[in-house]
Amino acid sequence: MVQVIADIPVVPPAQRGYWSGVLSRLKRDPVAMICAVILAALVLSAAFAPWLGLADPYQGSMIARLAAPGTPGHLLGTDEQGRDMLSRLIYGGRLTLFIGLMPVVLAFFIGGTLGIIAGYVGGITNTIIMRVVDVFFAFPSVLLAIAISGALGAGVLNSLVSLTIVFIPPVTRVAEAVTSGVRSLDYIDAARASGANALTVIRVHVIGNVLSPIFVYATSLTSVCMILAAGLSFLGIGVRPPEPEWGLMLNTLRSAIYVNPWLAALPGVMIFATSLCLNLLSDGLRSAMNVRD
Amino acid sequence: MSATDQPLLSVRDLKKHFPIKGGILGRTQAMVQAVDGVSFDVRAGETLGIVGESGCGKSTTAKLLIGLVDRDEGDIELGGKTLGRDISLRALRRDIQMVFQDSYASLNPRMTILDSIAFGARVQGLDDPVGRARRLMARVGLDPDRFAGRYPHELSGGQRQRINIARALVMSPKVVVLDEAVSALDKSVEAQVLNLLSDLRAEFGLTYIFISHDLNVVRYISDRILVMYLGEVVELAPVDMIWAEQAHPYTRSLFSAMPSMDPDNRTQKPPLTGDPPNPIDPPPGCRFHTRCAFASDVCKTRHPVLGPMVQGSPHWVACHLHDPASGHPRAGQGVPA
Amino acid sequence: MLSYFLRRLILVLPVAFGVSVVCFALVQIAPGDPLTAIMPVDATAEQQAAMRAAYGLDKPVPVQYLIWISNLLQGEMGRSIASGRPVADEVFGAVGNSLLLAAAAAVIAFPIGTFLGFLAGYFRDTLLDRAVTALSITGVSVPNYWLGIVLVIIFSVNLGWLPSMGAGPGGSQDWQWDWAHMRHLVLPAVTLAVVPIGIVARTVRALAGDILSMDFVTALYAKGLSRGDVLRHVARNAAATALSVMGLQLGYLLGGSILIETVFNWPGSGFLLSNAIFQRDLPLLQGTILVLAMFFVGMNLIVDVAQAAIDPRIKRS
Numbered sequence: 010m011v012q013v014i015a016d017i018p019v020v021p022p023a024q025r026g027y028w029s030g031v032l033s034r035l036k037r038d039p040v041a042m043i044c045a046v047i048l049a050a051l052v053l054s055a056a057f058a059p060w061l062g063l064a065d066p067y068q069g070s071m072i073a074r075l076a077a078p079g080t081p082g083h084l085l086g087t088d089e090q091g092r093d094m095l096s097r098l099i100y101g102g103r104l105t106l107f108i109g110l111m112p113v114v115l116a117f118f119i120g121g122t123l124g125i126i127a128g129y130v131g132g133i134t135n136t137i138i139m140r141v142v143d144v145f146f147a148f149p150s151v152l153l154a155i156a157i158s159g160a161l162g163a164g165v166l167n168s169l170v171s172l173t174i175v176f177i178p179p180v181t182r183v184a185e186a187v188t189s190g191v192r193s194l195d196y197i198d199a200a201r202a203s204g205a206n207a208l209t210v211i212r213v214h215v216i217g218n219v220l221s222p223i224f225v226y227a228t229s230l231t232s233v234c235m236i237l238a239a240g241l242s243f244l245g246i247g248v249r250p251p252e253p254e255w256g257l258m259l260n261t262l263r264s265a266i267y268v269n270p271w272l273a274a275l276p277g278v279m280i281f282a283t284s285l286c287l288n289l290l291s292d293g294l295r296s297a298m299n300v301r302d
Numbered sequence: 303m304s305a306t307d308q309p310l311l312s313v314r315d316l317k318k319h320f321p322i323k324g325g326i327l328g329r330t331q332a333m334v335q336a337v338d339g340v341s342f343d344v345r346a347g348e349t350l351g352i353v354g355e356s357g358c359g360k361s362t363t364a365k366l367l368i369g370l371v372d373r374d375e376g377d378i379e380l381g382g383k384t385l386g387r388d389i390s391l392r393a394l395r396r397d398i399q400m401v402f403q404d405s406y407a408s409l410n411p412r413m414t415i416l417d418s419i420a421f422g423a424r425v426q427g428l429d430d431p432v433g434r435a436r437r438l439m440a441r442v443g444l445d446p447d448r449f450a451g452r453y454p455h456e457l458s459g460g461q462r463q464r465i466n467i468a469r470a471l472v473m474s475p476k477v478v479v480l481d482e483a484v485s486a487l488d489k490s491v492e493a494q495v496l497n498l499l500s501d502l503r504a505e506f507g508l509t510y511i512f513i514s515h516d517l518n519v520v521r522y523i524s525d526r527i528l529v530m531y532l533g534e535v536v537e538l539a540p541v542d543m544i545w546a547e548q549a550h551p552y553t554r555s556l557f558s559a560m561p562s563m564d565p566d567n568r569t570q571k572p573p574l575t576g577d578p579p580n581p582i583d584p585p586p587g588c589r590f591h592t593r594c595a596f597a598s599d600v601c602k603t604r605h606p607v608l609g610p611m612v613q614g615s616p617h618w619v620a621c622h623l624h625d626p627a628s629g630h631p632r633a634g635q636g637v638p639a
Numbered sequence: 640m641l642s643y644f645l646r647r648l649i650l651v652l653p654v655a656f657g658v659s660v661v662c663f664a665l666v667q668i669a670p671g672d673p674l675t676a677i678m679p680v681d682a683t684a685e686q687q688a689a690m691r692a693a694y695g696l697d698k699p700v701p702v703q704y705l706i707w708i709s710n711l712l713q714g715e716m717g718r719s720i721a722s723g724r725p726v727a728d729e730v731f732g733a734v735g736n737s738l739l740l741a742a743a744a745a746v747i748a749f750p751i752g753t754f755l756g757f758l759a760g761y762f763r764d765t766l767l768d769r770a771v772t773a774l775s776i777t778g779v780s781v782p783n784y785w786l787g788i789v790l791v792i793i794f795s796v797n798l799g800w801l802p803s804m805g806a807g808p809g810g811s812q813d814w815q816w817d818w819a820h821m822r823h824l825v826l827p828a829v830t831l832a833v834v835p836i837g838i839v840a841r842t843v844r845a846l847a848g849d850i851l852s853m854d855f856v857t858a859l860y861a862k863g864l865s866r867g868d869v870l871r872h873v874a875r876n877a878a879a880t881a882l883s884v885m886g887l888q889l890g891y892l893l894g895g896s897i898l899i900e901t902v903f904n905w906p907g908s909g910f911l912l913s914n915a916i917f918q919r920d921l922p923l924l925q926g927t928i929l930v931l932a933m934f935f936v937g938m939n940l941i942v943d944v945a946q947a948a949i950d951p952r953i954k955r956s
Contacts, residue, residue: 141345144657147936148928149894156928159916160665193410196418199469202368203422204395213421217412236782239897243784244913259785270792277785285780292776 031221034297041293045287051283055102064093066100066253075269086272088258089265094272098279101253108165108247108254109235109283112172117227120177124184125219126246129192132167139185145178154237158246168247176230183226187219221298228291232284239280255279308382309343310476310509311398314342316366316599318359322582332582338364338533341608344477349503349510351524351541351554353517354597359533360513362480367511376638380516382474396426399470403482405462409454409469415439416450418470426473438468442498460491464498471506479511484519496523517560519547526616530554532589535608539617549611549619552590588622599621600629645943658936659711662929663704716929717922721914726926729911734893734930736806737900737907739762741892743828748835749885755836756843761870762818763848771840776836783895785808787830787902794826800828804904826902835888842884846877879949886942890935 054061064083070091078086078094085094127138145153157171191197192215200210239256241247245282248254250261258276265273312322317340319333321360337359344350354362365371367378380397383389399422402408409418416435423431436446444466454462463483470478480499484492485535502511514520520527527544529537537550548554579585585592591601600622608620622628675716682690691697695706710717716726752775759771797802859869897909904910908927916924 012687035764040483085744119872123776140653141657143654147654147658147939149891149935150931151891151897152894152928152931152935155897156665156924157668157914159912159924160669160921162670162731195402195404196410198365198370199402199408199466200410200421202370202395202400203425203473204392205421205425209425214410214413218410232780236780240784243917244898244901246916259788263788266792266796270796274785274789274792275769277782277788280782280785284782285777288776290781 027221030074031294031297034295038297041290041297042052042295043292045051047282047286048290054099056185057108058096058100058103061099063096063099066092068092069250075272077269078272078275084131085270085275088272089261095252095274098276100256101255101258101276101279102251104165104248105235105239105242105255105280106283108168108172108242109266110231111169112176112238113175113227113231116170116176116180116230117223119173120121120148121184121220121223121227122178123177124186124223125179125188125211125215127181128185128188128219129207129215130188131192136187138181142178142181145174148232150175151237151240154241155246158241159210163246163249167239168241171241172234174295175237176234179230180223180227184219184223187222188215191215191218208297225291225298226294228287228294231291232287235284235287236280244246307380308345310346310348310381311344311367311511312377313367314341314377314379314380316363316378317374318362318366318371319374334582335533335584337366338584340530340533340535342528342535344509344511346476346509347503347507348526349512349524350521351527352511352513352525352530353515353520355556356515358530360530361481361531362481362533364511364513367477368395368398369398369477371449396473397475398477399473399475399480400479400481401463401466401470401483403485405459405466405486406454408466409462411454414451414453415457415465416446417446418454419465419472422469429471431472434472438471439465441502442468444468446494446621458491459487460495463487463495467495467498469500471502471508471635474506475508477509477511481513482515483512485514485516490518499523501510505576517557528558532533534586534589535620536590537617537619537621538608539619543617547617549617549624550590550621551594551596551623555593584586588620596623596632598630598632643711643947647940647943651936655933655936658932659708659929661705662932663707663926665702665925665928667917669921671919674908682806711929719894719915719920719923721918721920721923724923729923730908730926730930733906733908733911733927734834734934737893737896737909740824740827740831740896740900740907740908741889743824744831744835744892744896745885745889747828748832748837748888751832752836752839753843755879756840757847759840759844759875760851763844763851768844771844775837775840778833778840780832783830783833784898784902786833787827787899789861790826790830823874827896827905829897829901830901831892832871834895835885835892838888839881843877843881850877864896867900878947883942883946884947890938891936901948 034046070087071089072085073080073087075089076083076087076091078084080086083093083095085098088094088097123142125137148156153175153177154171157174158167159173161167181211197210197214200214205213238247239254239259242254242256243260245257245260248257250257255276259273259280262276317335318337319335322332322334323415340359340363342350345478352363354360364438366373366376369385378385378394380389380394381490385391385394394551409415409477413421416432416439418494419435419438420431423434436450439449441445441586444461444464449457449461454465457465466483484495487495496519499510500568502508510523513522523542526538526540528535532553537544537548537553539549540607545555548557579589579592585602586605587603588594588597588601591597592610594601604622606620606625606628608618609625611617611619622630623632626633663912678932688697695703698706714727716730718724719726719729722729755774759768762768791803794801803826804823806820806823859872863873893908896905896907899905899914900907900909908931912924912927914920915927
């Protein structure tokens with residue numbers, strides 16, 4: 010037998026998993042970590058709002074309308090119906106964050122699946138999926154969201170549906186591009202050559218290699234989705250009153266800009282802060298994963 | 303060499319044309335005749351070397367053999383069973399495996415090398431995939447205790463190619479197609495991997511189809527050599543015979559372009575000039591006539607057929623020079639020295 | 640060039656067809672009967688059936704689509720349920736106002752975005768670069784309908800410098816190029832410009848950075864070219880991509896102005912759209928969306944062709 014170990018260099022053993030590497034790189038990024046902490050605080054306070062000892066977000070008071078921030082008993086003042094702003098802002102995170110993030114999660118799964126199928130199978134399947142995607146790309150995202158929500162009417166479910174439809178095409182397009190790139194690599198041919206069927210090849214060899222670019226792309230959409238979701242409620246075609254929701258609150262408080270202008274701007278600050286943190290965290294994730302765009 | 307008369311692998315009239323789309327409506331404008339009527343037999347235990355310039359259809363032929371590219375026409379027969387009739391593609395893929403040129407691109411970067419090797423055995427439902435993979439790792443010279451959990455990027459090119467060889471062997475195939483498998487390696491590593499391939503062939507009774515542009519490497523490992531030009535077979539002969547006499551003018555220029563190790567044996571023959579014609583629109587008649595020093599009128603019109611140089615000879619060629627009935631002015635005289 | 644244009648044009652046709660199907664489908668997915676708004680409450684079953692037949696609603700959906708699209712191709716977009724006026728008249732008047740707003744925003748955003756992006760790309764990894772990057776990420780993260788409100792609070796409520804609503808004095812609908820009208824344009828245009836400033840700055844920064852690190856720039860310096868000459872070369876190389884991003888942004892501005900128009904009561908297509916939504920005026924909703932989407936499709940086509948005209952490499956791919 011031939012001695013064949015001549016070209017073996019010393020390689021450090023112990024291979025860390027890919028995702029734990031990403032996580033440790035992300036932890037060294039101060040901006041991303043601050044954003045992650047803020048977002049976590051928003052999500053947690055919204056989730057545990059009933060246990061935070063807040064005022065009833067639905068209980069108004071005719072005599073305490075539009076109280077300025079700092080008023081005793083109302084740290085952030087009251088809205089046009091005298092409801093506690095702090096409470097409504099924290100409770101408002103529930104619907105706002107849900108409608109702002111859920112469509113991207115759904116689009117990630119639906120669009121990711123469609124794009125991987127289109128990219129892997131190719132041919133006529135690819136043509137059909139991608140031509141339909143092209144049609145939805147012909148609408149600016151704001152227009153499409155408003156068109157579908159406008160036709161369906163207001164409501165949480167309708168907002169979810171319309172925003173999910175808005176974000177499926179971009180995710181599909183990225184997933185298709187990444188998958189066709191991976192599809193042409195020899196290891197996919199090698200896997201096919203071992204007799205594995207398409208589903209096995211996709212499950213074992215494709216998904217692991219396309220997931221992180223698709224995921225990073227999806228996270229970059231969350232900020233836009235957040236702004237759009239609150240925008241739909243702002244227009245009156247999203248969440249229905251009297252539910253607390255930041256976009257809707259911004260809309261109803263517009264009438265207060267001559268009375269107590271900075272109070273009226275508060276719900277927008279929440280939307281802005283969330284969307285900024287989502288963007289910065291997504292950028293941090295992108296560099297931690299070494300994804301080039 | 304223990305070769306029986308019954309071929310293990312038999313390829314008949316294999317064809318693959320790729321469409322070229324273009325124009326305003328994106329309709330098919332032309333077809334690239336990547337592989338156009340290739341036929342050959344390989345006996346069990348034999349190594350068939352396939353040589354030719356890049357773009358001649360070597361790699362497409364390899365991918366057709368294993369069904370990575372769908373063939374337009376032609377039959378592939380393994381052990382007397384015809385693919386698609388007597389044997390499924392999935393079953394064929396258990397018996398024919400392939401090693402690719404790019405050792406890095408042919409390994410999943412997110413998978414440990416043990417998993418990469420074991421994948422095929424798992425897919426085919428063989429018992430003890432991990433045990434098989436570990437034994438093969440050891441056999442190709444990588445200690446499984448040290449390397450099993452590593453990822454491709456932690457290995458050298460030579461190591462990765464050993465892993466690719468182990469992966470190809472995990473299902474105990476009969477035939478291994480090696481598509482430029484050593485071309486990207488350093489010369490010293492290449493020699494080691496070639497030796498490993500020879501040893502494995504003897505040990506497991508493998509049959510190789512060895513594709514390369516490096517004639518010296520092909521000579522070292524092959525029993526017979528098949529020369530391709532623009533999707534067609536132009537010459538097919540045992541190594542010694544083709545080394546002694548290159549019957550096709552194309553083969554001759556291919557050999558004369560090869561750098562010689564012996565300074566007294568420097569080639570004086572003209573090397574091949576020009577690029578091969580576009581395979582989208584191959585020339586009529588003999589496809590080589592546009593670059594051939596001996597082309598006559600008949601070469602421009604009549605397509606030469608691959609056949610034995612003399613009755614019963616294992617040296618086959620597709621050239622009018624060797625066919626006394628071709629009508630070529632020098633027919634039957636062979637290629638002038 | 641002409642053949643490239645024709646090829647792109649033919650590729651646009653199926654997209655335009657798809658867009659028309661989506662717009663047609665908008666009415667189909669809308670809950671409730673499209674005729675409820677105009678049907679008399681006490682209409683008998685026969686009257687209802689006659690009405691359905693008159694509007695073609697008794698026919699199968701594909702036939703309804705064909706009737707709708709053939710009317711559309713003859714310029715007939717139906718009548719607004721709320722105002723009774725032809726949809727085409729309402730939409731085109733409003734789209735004109737939206738275009739004006741989008742163009743004003745583009746005039747503000749593109750030079751500023753290009754300048755900032757170029758600075759950041761040229762002085763990469765300096766404090767200036769980080770400041771521009773921070774600014775552009777803030778720009779794309781800000782909900783512009785909220786920014787509009789903030790600007791109104793500052794410049795209309797507190798300072799009283801600029802009007803907060805409408806497109807002219809006294810709710811005037813007819814645009815004129817005088818200061819009385821133009822001061823109405825300032826706040827909505829600035830608000831609308833913020834997102835594209837961020838996007839254009841980001842794009843130009845990446846482009847300038849990439850091109851400056853390319854071999855040919857080193858070669859230009861080696862040839863002894865001055866800083867200014869090198870900059871000119873770099874700018875020309877980046878122009879094709881930058882222009883395409885800006886062209887698309889112009890389309891997005893038109894679509895994205897809907898929320899801003901609501902904030903400022905700007906009498907554009909977005910304002911029309913939100914009125915159509917609240918009055919359940921489905922023909923108007925459909926018509927507005929269709930016109931805006933078709934404009935966006937056309938914009939894409941122009942961008943593609945212009946890009947190919949500037950950078951011949953694109954034609955080949």
